[in-house]
Amino acid sequence: MERHPTDRRYIEELTNKEIIEGNNKAPKALDLEDESRLYNELEVSVLNVQNIIHKEGQPVPCTYVYFQLLGYPDKFTNPVMDSTSPVFNERFGFPMITNDQQVRLLQRSTLTFFLMDIKREEIEGDDSNGYLGEVHVPLSTLGDGCNLNDR
Helix, strand or coil: CCCCHHHHHHHHHHHHHHHHHCCCCCCCCCCHHHHHCCEEEEEEEEEECCCCCCCCCCCCCCEEEEECCCCCCCEECCCECCCCCCEEEEEEEEEEECCHHHHHHHHHCEEEEEEEEHHHHCCCCCCCCCEEEEEEEECHHHHCCCCCCCC
């Protein structure tokens, strides 16, 4: 809701109005208006990588980052050519329903980012397939509704 402050105010006003008016509906299946409150968007930012180690005499890596969030399609950054400290500055949005089941899934999940080198992918006999390293980011704090900034 950070991206849509007008919608946020509308939902807050509607919720406050229901509380003030004492709107005590019997619990039942969510109607469309209530269900729309459950939609949110998770944004994953891939900023940079610092000090990639490479051996002298080998080409400087051309890197990209690959990841997959939960069941969403795979995501790839644009490659950064010939850098040991590439800057990606890319953001990926994932629409998400924030019901209890999804929150529990987030609390148990970890997001893994893989750093890959295009040049090493093309070398025959290189068993790494371009793999340079990975970072694991636990998503448990997102299930609590908190921002997560992990570097």
